[in-house]
Amino acid sequence: MATTKPDLRTRVRRFYHHIRTNWPWTLYQRAGINNLVTNRKLYPVEGGDGEPCRLVRADYDALLALDVMERFRKYPFVFDKVLEYAVSIRLLGLEPGKVLLDAAGGFGEYAAAALELCGLERVYCLDAVRLPDRGDGVERLVGDVSAIPLPDASLDAISCHHSFEHFQGEADVAFIREIGRVLRPGGRACIIPFFLCNRYAEIRNVRGRALFDPKAMAVYDPFGTFPGWGPFERFARVYDRQAFEGRLLPAAEGRLDVSVHPVFFESEPCPDMSRNHHQPRLNGLLKALILTRRV
Numbered sequence: 001m002a003t004t005k006p007d008l009r010t011r012v013r014r015f016y017h018h019i020r021t022n023w024p025w026t027l028y029q030r031a032g033i034n035n036l037v038t039n040r041k042l043y044p045v046e047g048g049d050g051e052p053c054r055l056v057r058a059d060y061d062a063l064l065a066l067d068v069m070e071r072f073r074k075y076p077f078v079f080d081k082v083l084e085y086a087v088s089i090r091l092l093g094l095e096p097g098k099v100l101l102d103a104a105g106g107f108g109e110y111a112a113a114a115l116e117l118c119g120l121e122r123v124y125c126l127d128a129v130r131l132p133d134r135g136d137g138v139e140r141l142v143g144d145v146s147a148i149p150l151p152d153a154s155l156d157a158i159s160c161h162h163s164f165e166h167f168q169g170e171a172d173v174a175f176i177r178e179i180g181r182v183l184r185p186g187g188r189a190c191i192i193p194f195f196l197c198n199r200y201a202e203i204r205n206v207r208g209r210a211l212f213d214p215k216a217m218a219v220y221d222p223f224g225t226f227p228g229w230g231p232f233e234r235f236a237r238v239y240d241r242q243a244f245e246g247r248l249l250p251a252a253e254g255r256l257d258v259s260v261h262p263v264f265f266e267s268e269p270c271p272d273m274s275r276n277h278h279q280p281r282l283n284g285l286l287k288a289l290i291l292t293r294r295v
C-alpha cells in the first residue's frame with residue numbers, strides 16, 4: 001500500500017512535539033530524578049503499599065460539569081488537576097455531613113467543587129496566602145499547615161493538592177503530625193500528587209539557599225518549572241524510599257495508617273504526560289499518599 005509522506009508542517013509539528021516531550025530540558029531530569037521509575041521498581045514500599053485508585057471517565061465528567069471547574073472544559077485531553085481532584089474525592093470517601101479541610105488550597109477551587117458535589121456539612125480552605133472569599137460557602141483560613149488553626153479531632157477529611165512538595169523546612173513533617181491531631185478517628189487525608197521518586201532531593205530555582213535536610217540531594221535548576229514561582233514556592237522536595245520511611249512515616253506517630261496509591265484512568269497509568277505539557281514530566285505516574293486516623 002502506497003504511503004503519502006506527511007507535509008512539512010506536519011513533520012515540523014511532530015519534531016517539535018518529540019523534542020518537547022522527550023528532551024530532558026531540566027537539570028533535575030538530567031540528574032536522573034524520575035517519578036516514573038518508582039511504580040515500576042520501588043513498590044512495594046514498607047508501610048506504604050496501597051490499593052490502586054481506578055478512575056473512569058464518569059468520575060472526571062462529574063467534576064467537569066460543575067461551574068467552578070468551567071476553566072478545564074476547553075482542554076481536549078484529560079487534565080491532570082481534575083484527575084487529582086477526582087482521586088481525592090474518591091479516596092476520602094466524601095459524603096453529606098462530613099467536614100473537609102483543603103490544606104494549602106490556594107483559591108479554594110477543590111474545596112468549592114467538593115462542597116457542591118458531595119453535599120458536605122462544612123468545608124475549610126487553609127492557605128499561607130490570604131486569598132479572596134468567593135462567596136461559595138467555603139470558609140477561608142489563613143495560616144500554616146504546620147499549625148492548623150482548628151481544634152483536635154474536628155475533621156473527617158483533609159485534602160492537599162500539588163502543595164506538599166512545596167512545604168519548606170520541617171513543614172512536611174509537621175503537617176503529617178497535624179493531620180494526626182485534627183482528624184477524627186477513622187478520618188482520612190489525601191496528599192496528591194505524592195512525589196515518591198528514585199531520589200530524595202530538594203530542588204530550587206533560586207540560588208544560595210542552604211539545604212533544609214542535609215541528607216537530601218541539592219538541585220539548583222533555574223530552568224525547572226517544578227519548584228514553581230509563587231509565594232511559598234521556588235522550592236520542591238521529592239522523596240525516595242528511605243526518606244519516606246525515615247522522615248515521613250515517624251511523623252505518623254502510630255496514630256495514622258499510611259499508604260501510597262498509584263492512580264489509573266480508564267485502566268491506564270495517568271496522567272498522559274504526552275498531552276499535559278503544562279506540567280513537568282515528573283508528574284508522570286500519579287500517586288496519592290493516604291493517611292488514615294486509627295480508631
Ligand SMILES: C[S@@+](CC[C@H](N)C(=O)[O-])C[C@H]1O[C@@H](n2cnc3c(N)ncnc32)[C@H](O)[C@@H]1O
Binds near residue numbers: 104
Ligand atoms: C501550587 S499551589 C496549589 C494550590 C491548590 N492546592 C491547587 O491545587 O490549586 C501551592 C499552595 O501552597 C501554599 N503553601 C505553601 N506552603 C504552605 C504552608 N507551609 N502553609 C500553608 N500553605 C502553604 C501556597 O501559598 C500555594 O497556595
